[in-house]
Amino acid sequence: MLRLEKRPMPSRFWTAVTPVLAVILTMVAGGILFALLGKPPVEAIRVIFWDPLFGANNFYTLPQMLVKAGPLILIAIGLSLGFRAGIWNIGAEGQYIMGAICGAAVALAFYPAEHWYIFPLMVIAGALGGWIWAMIPAVLKIKFGTNEILVSLMLVYVAENILSWVSFGPLRNPQGYGFPGSRNLQQYPSAHNADLIPNTGLHWGVVAAFLAVIGAYVLLNRHILGYQIRVAGQAPRAARFAGVSPSRLFAFCLGTSGALAGLAGLFEVAGPSGQLSPDFNVGYGFTAIIVAFLGRLHPVGILLAGFLMALTYIGGELAQLSLNLPSAAIQAFQGMLLFFLLAFDLLSNYRVRWKEHAAKEIAK
């Protein structure tokens, strides 16, 4: 019989290897799934994982990877801080939307004036919008002990409704022939988050994502606050013993992740997307949860995981075109990836042995 033995220390080898194993197994399982659905499995995997990088259209798909990876990484870095502390903000999607709305609202308020300070103001408004949206569950948790998972999630649906409302109502483009959606910020130079180097996909949001990775790395490894986050997640009572205030930690982690998600939303609305519309959000806030876990809640891991997820997004779009796969197939794929990853986590923390064998070896 198989048995599990808890390792005295988590295995570093397995911690690093399991994400790779999980990706490979997801490809295999995904292939089987596609075969069952009557799609050519090998081709589907190739289209999703290979073509975006090395396919004929990679002059378009490679910049697109940066465009998709940017917000994913930015949001996931924020989430990972909370997850490490045992604070489950799963409403990043809502914070992302609110950041976009607030940022776009600032831009539209100035339209059509051109000033250098409009974009910086938008950035602040975006971060603030996400921050406020995340502080709602934080304050409710601190004041009343309300479950932050459920509140942050409910607020996603509220945010989606607000998004729909502003797209049809207050922020609708007056020259949009009655279609829902705001003015296109790409055509408003002071507000446009353009590529810093044309046609590379490298916009301010990507820069912010890289900065967030570095900041989180320093915070977690060198700063006392990062240490407190780690202690609080692993041993909440030990954290109190060390003098960590759970309320402050809650406010910090939720607030930071909200602000980063809000920033991601702002950079998106002012850049690649260009306008607010009822279907502006595409689930980055949820995918970022997978990115955070896939990256082991480690800043560098999240950087890599963000690119991998971006790859599956682009690959999914290609597969939609060439193989007629539904866009949500990629979501199933991502969910599976997380399953395998969680399953393999076991290997980092436990040793799997045959019962007989284990006993004999020790008894010698």
Next chain:
Amino acid sequence: MLLTIEGLTKAYPGVVANDDVSFSVAEGEVHALLGENGAGKSTLVKMIYGLVKPDAGHMTLRGAAYEPAEPRAARAAGVAMVFQHFSLFEALDVAENVALGMEKPPRPRELAQRIRAVSEEYGLPLDPSRLVGDLSAGERQRVEIIRCLLQDPKLLIMDEPTSVLTPQEVEILFETLRKLSAEGTAILYISHKLEEIRALCDGATILRRGKVVATCTPREKSARELAEMMVGQTLTPPERGTRAPGEVVLGVAGLSVASPNPFGTSLKNVGFDVRAGEVLGIAGVAGNGQDELLLALSGELRSDAGAVVLKGKPVGTLGPEGRRAAGLVSGPEERLGHAAAPEMSLTENALLSGRVRRALVKSGFIDWKKTKGFAEEIVKDFDVRTPGVDVAARALSGGNLQKFVIGREILQDPAVIVVNQPTWGVDAAAAAAIRQALIDLAAKGAAVVVISQDLDELLEVADRFAALNEGRLSAPRPVQGLTVEEIGLMMGGAHDMEVAHVEA
């Protein structure tokens, strides 16, 4: 013979918990299983109760081969067990708890009647409809015992049953056990308390490092002889010089705080003083407010400013870091998860409480080199056996981790140290080292508060003695000249236990 055990062996990664263990228990015999922490007593009884499968060896019960695959089978064969860490469910009531331990419980009304009847009969009064979470530790133990008695066991296993009882309650429990034994029930009694074993048991098997090192009749041996067999070496009690107590360093007055735990005990108007160079021992049965007292002193629970006064300064509203800065450090009972973060390295754990007094953090950034140095200092000074300071805390044995945790606090050169259960679950050698370190710290002029459920330990280290009972603290008295009887009364006496009504 009722139960015979031959060549039982069980290995875990890194340790052989039981190595070729053999002994036997006769019907109606009270048999002691004696050994210090980590000697393999718990693993052995878990095998008898069907919780753990032996790697080798066999058992016979009343002449037939006995191989319980699970506790259910053991219970069916007439083996019952009272656990050390109770196998109870706080949110369920007494009757439900009892029913869960029975194979075929009667209907609820009938069960409640039988619980009342049996509990009256054996002097362990219990109300079947009360929530277990609201019961005291002693009452909880009664639930466990009654759960066993309702099944007419042939063999009753008791794992460290007296650790949650006052001396008076211990006496009454012993009466109950003697009656049971007179009725023909054998009792396997696990303990490391020598006087108890001498008073109660007919035979004893002594375990050391998983092996049987001796079998004897405990009444014929002195406690000292038993101790030496158990530990395998001669133990010297801690040395303490006479010293004149100095100024009052820690003053507690009118301290009342609510417990953070729904089934915890709130502190009610606790007050005491501790002087420099003095050790105050605080006794009490588990669950009478010890955890809350530690939290209220360490700063994890806040109170009125004036309720805790440190060197003349009110610190009741300060958190743990503020109190550490002012000179008060603490060592909670639970090593893994409270005093130390299990998954973190010793270096990281050194930072947990050492941050302020050892100045390990500069403008928010951690000085890892200095922190590592601090961890290495603790390891060296307190003889912590570890491959290095990068090892996770949970990889250390209980004794070594406890030395690390206590050492971490002592090396911060505090004015006051408060510890709860400093040697709980620790082997004898490490326990002796920890007690000595606390006494030495007091000798250097610190005020020491030791909260413990181990009376022998308190009598060994304390100058003055007080007891917690239902969140209230008795007035401290000098240890010199205190009798066990008086201590027991300070701890709450017999509560409402009564001597068994059954005639032997």
Next chain:
Amino acid sequence: MMIGGIDIVVLIATLMVASTPILLAATGELVAEKSGVLNLGVEGMMIMGAICGFIAAVHTDSPALGFLAAAAGGIAMSLIFALLTQLLLSNQVATGLALTLFGLGLSSLVGQGYNGVKPPPSPDVNLGPLEQIPVIGDILFRHDWMVYVSLGLVAATWAVLRYTRAGLILRAVGENHDAAHALGYRVRLVRTLALAYGGACAGLGGAYISLVRVPQWSDGMTAGSGWIALAIVVFASWRPWRVLLGAYIFGGVTVLQLRLQAAGIAIPVQLLSMAPYLVTILVLVIMSARRGRAAMGAPASLGRIFHASS
């Protein structure tokens, strides 16, 4: 009976229909949580139930077989969760999220091509003379049979948890898994069964949306019902009858805002649509503010990983 242009009798009758999916899912989740497992994948199980039930009903032309398939789909999903959390000891929060994401994706993959298809109708149960009772007949006795099944499940869940040995063992496992293990109960088996029940109920709830309430298939049509079910379990302090109350309050708000939309009230539709979610938050806050009593109902081992070390 009309108030502000809204017929109260119709409102209550539709409220019962609107609440049924959440009621089913929340009842199942309550059992899972009582055993000590927090399964955040309710949404994923519901949506899988919705599509499995839909496909089966369309192909067999039988709503009953559809619901059966939905329960099976929900169970299959819950077993993935059980495998990961009980056998492979993964984090329950993360695994639940994965289950939801996976379910949303897989359902839309499987459901490709079913958009716009009409499922077979689920007729109302004929209760004869009961239907004729004024007001009460209209409110209570003119529903399809799943409404009555859901009420029956609440009653059964309550009775089993409270009065049977199986219920006692389930509660014990959720309360203190180490003690339950020490007494010889099979913690993982009990939890797997509880999870499967939760999966079956969630599947039924999902299918009720796609087969009765809407009735057709569209991607992500559960629209957060699973999460609301989770919130209702908290609101109910883990008590079955209060789950019923919570689900009906939520259903009431949903129906009311729909009626207000239809009545053409001068509030933007989207702001009305967020009402159910805001009410859920409000209810959660009220419940958690009364901390003492709410905490009593929460199983003490909820969300903790069980690994028998010996």
